[in-house]
Amino acid sequence: MKERVLHLLKESSPEFISGEFIRRNLGISRTAVWKHIQTLRASGYEIAALPHAGYQLLGVPDRLYPEEVHDGLGTEFIGRKVYYYEHAISTNETARELADRGCPDGTLVIAEEQSGGKGRLGRKWFSPYGKGIWFSIILYPPVNPSDAPPLTMLGAVAVARAIRKVAHVEAGIKWPNDILLDGKKICGILSEMNAEIERINYLIIGIGINANVEEFPDELEDTVTSLKKYTGRPVKRTVLLQETLMEIEQLYKLWLQNGFQPILHYWKEMCVMLNQMVKVVNGINGIKDIVEGWVEDVDEHGSLILRLSDGSLKSLVAGDVSLQRGFGEEMIFSIR
């Protein structure tokens, strides 16, 4: 009901709307209207109240409230159910708990701040309050675990497309699933799944977009940026989130119907590392495996296909990639 009161305020904005109109329209008491107005104010909405004139919406807080995410969201199932938190350890962790309890397909978990936000391989993800878009989506794709890797790449395509559309910048994709602007990371994606050998119980796509982050810890400054830092102006977080959710839903449906090829096609179009020299570092149990090569392709499983110096081809499932000038030469991180 609070959501509907807000909707009426938004519809009439910048005009006043009478309490009587709200009351009749929603079939609630005058006191109830007043209580909802108070709740909205407590949530940061600026609402003027004048005797005889009624209420006027003056300002909407910069929060990813479910009512803001839903307002104008064009999806069918993704983001229809929202769990919103001011603080979370990590939205992926919360999503896991929700999935274990059987939440609906497409459930969205948002946090304004993550105290233990995670990137790939257990690395920390810097997630300051109200500055980024930190969220996770729970999906139940009817596929085998071995068919899951495309979903991470699907997420990358969706975010890159949404950023291009909303912020008008040429976001590129770095294999496997980072989004870059001018060689610096503005988004990371961490997919997790719970699966039996022959079916996925649930899959979680965790996405962190450095929307309006203004300052990063020193050790990240060289490799990470935000849309605000890059463009010089803040991005409307709700709009970017909505656009991302819509892209994810469209691409997800496309994937279920037509397989990975169309997604891979989009992915390659935006990939910034095809036909480049790269160095790929993998490490398991502290033992580093370093491979250098020319990026020939990315195959239908999402693996990176490298041409090595001896002319042979090597396929890599995962790893940390950096651009190189040539075989054995020093690393140049910036990708233009």
Next chain:
Amino acid sequence: MKERVLHLLKESSPEFISGEFIRRNLGISRTAVWKHIQTLRASGYEIAALPHAGYQLLGVPDRLYPEEVHDGLGTEFIGRKVYYYEHAISTNETARELADRGCPDGTLVIAEEQSGGKGRLGRKWFSPYGKGIWFSIILYPPVNPSDAPPLTMLGAVAVARAIRKVAHVEAGIKWPNDILLDGKKICGILSEMNAEIERINYLIIGIGINANVEEFPDELEDTVTSLKKYTGRPVKRTVLLQETLMEIEQLYKLWLQNGFQPILHYWKEMCVMLNQMVKVVNGINGIKDIVEGWVEDVDEHGSLILRLSDGSLKSLVAGDVSLQRGFGEEMIFSIR
């Protein structure tokens, strides 16, 4: 300490052991000894007490207590940490919670009874109190999710070997991971994993062995049996569990060192469906996919390789398999 008192009682059995000896040996008070004896009695241990003579262990309860599992267990890390429950919804579910909290590698979860024991694809697993061996093991294999399927087959090999050794019966394996005696199921295995795209966070092998189950629900009677029903005598559950844990640890180490080939070799030796006509049923979202064919092989990914009636080969990741007399003929379930 209770475990050590029990150990002394077992060592001296069938002789008496004096309270004074226990007290000195363990460096505890007379009252403490008495309390441990009482606790053991409450757990079902029959312990006689005579003035001047001391204590005598007369009977050990038929329970999978951690102290029983540890007594004589030859493993290095599997089953070193045990969570024992009289009742659990499912040991896999409990294992998942423990893994989320970061329990040690090889942690074992045992329940005397499962109210919501599960088989593959969410099917129920009949798990009556004290009659079976219902357990899960948590592992952190340093491999990609796509390398996980062998672990289920490793579990099947381990259980089949342990059953052959302890119960002296020719347990066979039905693809992908059931253990059969005379065509009827005596053990099922359900592997689950939580994974990122490029690494397994944890893997759980859930195993249910119908050790001494005497009666099954009518609908299972034709397809399921127990060791007790088959041999006419009860099996020592602790001994079979210990043997299974030891086999799992040995095979797991072998797998990490030498890959899947040696495991697959053992698996094939005990498989009851190679060079047979089978029908494989798969179903996703209620749509059934039925394939009939001659089992040519099982490949290095654990996939079943079928020769179809048109001479072509088909590889199957999963499914429900039953033996057939020939192409299109009716199903005969019993496998001898």
